[in-house]
Amino acid sequence: xxxLGAQLVNGLSYGLLLFMITCGLSLIFGILGxxxxxxxxxxxxxxxxxxxxxxxxxxxxWLALVVAPIIVALIALAVERILLRPTxxxxxxxxxxxxxxxxxxxxxxASSVWGSNVLSVAVPSSxxxxxxxxxxxxxxxxxxxxxxxxxxxxxxWAIQEKTKWGAIIRAGLSDKxxxxxxxxxxxLVFTVVxxxxxxxxxxxxVVAAPVLGIYPSMEFETLILALVVLVIGGLGTIGGTLxxxxxxxxxETFSRFLLPELSMFLVFGLMAVILVFKPNGxxxxxxxxx
Amino acid sequence: xxxxxxMLISIIVVFTMLxxxxxxxINSSSEAEADNNSKKKSGGGGETIKVGAILPFSGVYASLxxxxxxxxxxxxxxxxxxxxxxxxxxxxEDTEADPQVSLRRVRKLMDxxxxxxxxGAVSTAVAxxxxxxxxxxxxxxxxSHAGGNDLTRSKRxxxxxxxxxxxxxxxxSMGEWAYKNVGKKMYVAAADYAFxxxxxxxxxxxxxxxxxxxxxxVYPPLGNNDYASYLTSMRGVKADGVYAFFAGSDAVxxxxxxxxxGLKDKFPLVGSGWLVAEDLRQTIDPxxxxxxxxxxxxxxxxxxxxxxxxxxxxxAYNRRPTIESLEGYDAARIISEAVTKLGGDVSDPEKVxxxxxxxxxxxxxxxxxxxxxxxxxxxxxxxxxxxxxDGKTENEVIHTIETVKDPGK
Numbered sequence: 001x002x003x004l005g006a007q008l009v010n011g012l013s014y015g016l017l018l019f020m021i022t023c024g025l026s027l028i029f030g031i032l033g034x035x036x037x038x039x040x041x042x043x044x045x046x047x048x049x050x051x052x053x054x055x056x057x058x059x060x061x062w063l064a065l066v067v068a069p070i071i072v073a074l075i076a077l078a079v080e081r082i083l084l085r086p087t088x089x090x091x092x093x094x095x096x097x098x099x100x101x102x103x104x105x106x107x108x109x110a111s112s113v114w115g116s117n118v119l120s121v122a123v124p125s126s127x128x129x130x131x132x133x134x135x136x137x138x139x140x141x142x143x144x145x146x147x148x149x150x151x152x153x154x155x156x157w158a159i160q161e162k163t164k165w166g167a168i169i170r171a172g173l174s175d176k177x178x179x180x181x182x183x184x185x186x187x188l189v190f191t192v193v194x195x196x197x198x199x200x201x202x203x204x205x206v207v208a209a210p211v212l213g214i215y216p217s218m219e220f221e222t223l224i225l226a227l228v229v230l231v232i233g234g235l236g237t238i239g240g241t242l243x244x245x246x247x248x249x250x251x252e253t254f255s256r257f258l259l260p261e262l263s264m265f266l267v268f269g270l271m272a273v274i275l276v277f278k279p280n281g282x283x284x285x286x287x288x289x290x
Numbered sequence: 291x292x293x294x295x296x297m298l299i300s301i302i303v304v305f306t307m308l309x310x311x312x313x314x315x316i317n318s319s320s321e322a323e324a325d326n327n328s329k330k331k332s333g334g335g336g337e338t339i340k341v342g343a344i345l346p347f348s349g350v351y352a353s354l355x356x357x358x359x360x361x362x363x364x365x366x367x368x369x370x371x372x373x374x375x376x377x378x379x380x381x382x383e384d385t386e387a388d389p390q391v392s393l394r395r396v397r398k399l400m401d402x403x404x405x406x407x408x409x410g411a412v413s414t415a416v417a418x419x420x421x422x423x424x425x426x427x428x429x430x431x432x433x434s435h436a437g438g439n440d441l442t443r444s445k446r447x448x449x450x451x452x453x454x455x456x457x458x459x460x461x462x463s464m465g466e467w468a469y470k471n472v473g474k475k476m477y478v479a480a481a482d483y484a485f486x487x488x489x490x491x492x493x494x495x496x497x498x499x500x501x502x503x504x505x506x507x508v509y510p511p512l513g514n515n516d517y518a519s520y521l522t523s524m525r526g527v528k529a530d531g532v533y534a535f536f537a538g539s540d541a542v543x544x545x546x547x548x549x550x551x552g553l554k555d556k557f558p559l560v561g562s563g564w565l566v567a568e569d570l571r572q573t574i575d576p577x578x579x580x581x582x583x584x585x586x587x588x589x590x591x592x593x594x595x596x597x598x599x600x601x602x603x604x605x606a607y608n609r610r611p612t613i614e615s616l617e618g619y620d621a622a623r624i625i626s627e628a629v630t631k632l633g634g635d636v637s638d639p640e641k642v643x644x645x646x647x648x649x650x651x652x653x654x655x656x657x658x659x660x661x662x663x664x665x666x667x668x669x670x671x672x673x674x675x676x677x678x679x680d681g682k683t684e685n686e687v688i689h690t691i692e693t694v695k696d697p698g699k
Contacts, residue, residue, distance in 0.1 A: 003526060010518040035299065037306075092295075096302070116352040118539045120546065120573045130552050136522055137552035212515045213546075213573075215539035217350060220306055221513065227303045235295055256510065256519035261482060264511050271300075279296060 005134035007257050008250070013142040015249020016149025017208055019242055022226040022233075023156060024200030026241040029230065031172050031193045033092065034084065037099040040223030041106035042198050046072045046205020047214045048110055051119050061124035061206075069202035076198025080191050088190075103219065116216045121209035141210060148207060152200070156238050169193065228267060232274050234281025243282050338377040339629055339636055342405035344395055344416070346387040350538065351412045353569065354614045355384075358410065358434060361618025364606055365626070373626050374634035381405060387412065389419030396420045400427055406636040407432065407628075409621050412614075414438030414484060421445050430642040434621035435614060439488050442666040443699055449639060451646050451665045453624055453658070454617050455586050456696045457488035460562045463671035463691050464533070464584040465496020468560050472582070473530020475505045477557070479520060479544075480535035482509035489535045489562060497533075505529050517544050521551040532557045537564035542573050549577035558582065566676045568612045571683050578683045581676045587616045587655035588674050588685050599654035616654055624649045657693075664698035 025039040046068045053064040079102065087094050123141045130137040160166040171179045172189055180186045212218070225248070233244030251270055255263040274281065343362065345355035359382060371378045381403050383395035392411070399405045400423070408424065408431040411417040417436035424431045425447040433441060433452040437460065442452050468476060476497060480486040486509065494504050506527055508520055524532065532553070536544045541564060548554055554577070559565075563585025566578045589600065589610055599619060603611040611619075628645035629636060636642050650659035656670040673689035 003522065006522045007519055010522055014516050014518065035295075035302075037302065092298075096298070100302075111352075116356070117569055118542045118573055120542055123550070130550070136525060139547075139550035141550070142518070211543075211547075213539050213543050215350075215542075216352065218539075221515065224303055224306050227299050227306070231296055231299050231303075235299075252516075253519040257523055260508050260510060260520065263514075271303075275296065275300065281296070 002134040002136065003257075006136040006138075007253055009133055009138060009146075010142075011250035011253035012246065013145050013249075014253055015246035016146050016153075017204075017211065018225060018229055018249055019149050019245035020145075020152060020200070020207055021204035021222055022229045022241050022245060023152065023238060024197035024204070025226050026230055026233065026235075026238065027156070027200070028194055028197040029235055030237065031169055032190050034095045034194075035092070035099070036194075036197065037096060037223065038079065038102040038106060039099075039197070039201055039226065040219035040221075041103045041110075042072050042076060042201035043205040043208075043222055044110060044214075044219035045075060045106070046202030047121070047209040047218070048114050048119075048205075049202070050121050050206040050209050051114070051214055054121050055119075061121070064121075065203070065206050068206045069199045072202030072205070073195050073198040076201075077191070077195050079198075080194040084194070085187070085190075103223070107217070107219065111216055114214075119214040121206070121214070123210045145207060145211070152203075153238070153242050160238060225267075228271050232271055232281055234283045237281075237283050240281055240283030247282070338379045339373060339407070339634070340379050340381060340403060340405040341625055342396075342399035342403060342408045342410075343380060343382045344385045344392055344399070344408070344410040344420070345382060346412050347382075347384040349387045351387045354412045354435065354612075357569075357612045357614035358412070358618035358621075360607055361603070361611065361615035361620075362409075362434075362622040363618075364603055364615075365619045365622035367606070368602070369626055373629040374632075376629070376634040378626070378629070385411070385413070385416050387416065389413075389415050392416040393419050393423065396423055400429060406430070407625055407642065409434050409625065411436040414441065417441055418445060421447060421450065424449055428639040430639050430646065432621055432624060432646060434617045438484060439696075442664045442696060446665060446698075449643055451643065451660060453621050453660075453667050455669075456666055457485055458492040458696055459586070459669075459671060459694050460584060461489035461492030461494075461535070462496040463694055464560060464562070464582075464673070465493050465498075465502070466500045467584070467673050467689060467691070468493075468531065468533065468582075469497055469500035469502040472558055472560055474501070475503050475529045475531075476560070477505055477524060477527050477529040477532045478507040478534075479524070479532060480507075480509055481512045481514070481537070481540055483512045485537075486512070486535045490533065493533055493535075512540065514540060515543065517547045518551070521547055521553055524553060525551070525556070527557075529557055531560050534559060534561045534565060536561070537567075538570070541565050541567070542570055545574045545581065546577045554580060563588070563613060563674070566674070566683070566685060568610050568685075571676070571685075575683050576678055576681070578676045579678045582688075583674050583676070583685070585613065585672055585674060586669050587613055588672055588687055590674075590685055591655070591672065591687055593652075593654070593656065595652055596654040620653050620655070620658070623651065623653070627651065656690075661695055661698070664696050666696045666698065668693050668695045670694065 028036050049068040050064040127141045127144050129140050131140050229244045233240035255266040347355045385392040408429050412435045414436040431450045435454050437455050437457050439457050478490050480490040559581045561583050563583045566581050566583050568589050571578050627649045631645045647660045658669045661668050671691040671694045672687045674685040675688045676683050676685050
């Protein structure tokens with residue numbers, strides 16, 4: 001019984017890590033209708049910048065946790081204003097191609113700056129120990145990941161449901177032209193949401209770096225997982241993304257424990273099953289379209 | 291509308307996976323082809339000895355390819371790119387660690403560049419893929435990394451010789467030592483791919499033959515990003531130690547998480563040299579301390595030859611050599627010495643392989659020679675222990691198993 005409880009904690013921590021990585025992608029997709037395939041690259045930049053800050057400049061994980069997402073947000077800002085904005089009237093496919101191309105450019109950029117070696121970010125000393133839960137030792141950092149993930153989830157939910165900004169964002173999700181007609185600068189909303197997505201990606205990169213490590217092509221592996229979570233959760237809902245992240249985290253953790261050889265297969269199998277029985281995802285809403 | 295998006299995303303998932311696996315989206319061979327036209331005019335078999343090297347310069351194995359290449363260049367540089375008055379020309383091609391791509395590159399090296407000797411291959415899948423072409427074209431091929439057992443067993447060819455290692459040598463050498471020094475019960479964890487399976491099978495074979503018992507085993511997928519679940523189940527196991535085979539980013543994550551989950555104090559970690567490789571350890575630090583590993587070369591190997599090699603390498607590249615650097619260095623030396631023995635005449639492939647098979651010298655890794663039955667290198671294996679020295683980890687060679695020969699079947 002103890003081991004099941006322990007695996008449950010593992011699954012929760014992995015799931016919330018996935019949530020942190022995916023929520024920015026989901027947010028951008030929900031509001032802008034842009035599938036940002038460079039999201040994994042923004043995540044990667046977050047991790048690499050955190051590495052540079054902790055390994056060479058300040059040695060402080062906490063500073064990296066603040067600074068890296070800001071730098072990534074600036075990159076996101078540049079991408080949205082310069083590259084993405086002119087493509088909004090061109091349709092979805094051109095944005096998919098643009099961001100996928102960008103992912104490759106960023107990939108080469110990162111490998112020329114940081115090389116192809118495997119890197120890692122050290123866990124901050126205040127979170128380096130282990131705690132005992134269910135008679136098992138857990139790294140404190142993993143528990144902190146659960147905590148940070150939950151805070152982000154609650155914050156995103158509160159912003160979307162309880163504030164005026166959230167109301168604008170929700171309205172924008174349903175009908176962009178109408179909200180523009182009501183005198184709201186929809187372009188500004190798009191930029192802000194894209195930058196928030198960048199911050200979340202950068203934050204995910206920093207938080208995940210001590211657990212998942214930093215290595216070439218990490219962004220593509222992450223992107224695949226994030227897209228799977230997105231499909232399972234339902235497109236563009238934060239609640240769905242949270243539910244899907246936890247589901248994928250738990251399925252992967254328990255399948256590793258029970259059927260180690262099938263763990264990768266089971267996650268994609270789960271996606272296939274969801275696609276067949278709930279094509280809109282777990283919590284996906286049917287949004288009216290003309 | 292939503293369904294359409296879901297479809298599109300699903301397609302992209304597949305697409306991205308293929309791209310991430312193959313890593314072949316950007317590389318073009320136009321550069322290589324452009325400068326090859328100029329080389330063609332110089333003709334084959336004349337004044338220059340043409341050595342083709344197929345190495346991964348992009349993709350997941352890129353850093354291994356670079357180290358192999360740097361090691362080769364270091365040796366060729368030291369002999370001034372000459373053997374018996376003939377110029378040695380090294381033509382490198384990027385395999386992208388993709389068997390299909392490699393086959394095209396090898397054909398290009400044979401048909402357009404008219405190379406005399408082929409070397410390289412990091413991925414065993416690549417070596418298997420080009421095996422038949424090499425064999426039917428009678429191209430002397432010195433394998434400088436790919437360690438799959440079958441290359442010098444069921445897929446053995448007259449023209450293929452291996453100077454690096456076999457999975458069997460790596461795994462088997464640890465078995466008896468682990469039984470005597472770690473304990474009578476071991477748990478095995480290895481990445482689920484051919485190499486991981488072969489190494490752990492060889493370890494199990496030697497360990498059980500010595501009298502040990504394998505109490506459990508697990509094979510996480512290659513490129514697994516979180517070992518939490520495996521490590522939690524491992525805690526409950528009644529064992530004296532854990533044998534692990536992981537490499538690259540897997541090794542970094544596994545060794546770090548092994549410590550984070552408090553397993554290091556419970557079970558000593560035993561594995562192969564790649565678990566605590568020179569270039570990974572500065573990332574893994576200090577979690578790597580206390581690990582025992584089997585390898586055929588280590589940075590801290592205390593011999594005259596190794597000290598000279600390390601010094602020259604650090605001077606040339608300003609970083610520490612890795613196992614792959616050493617493999618490249620030795621491969622270059624074997625080729626050079628074979629050419630010298632032939633008086634510079636490499637026109638007859640039968641004579642070239644005969645000359646390669648007779649090369650033996652004391653390498654930085656210790657004395658090496660070829661087993662004429664299996665075409666595989668006979669070399670010392672070392673057990674290393676990773677220790678903390680001034681806050682940094684260093685490997686120390688604590689045991690030597692001399693002249694280990696692959697059984698060849």
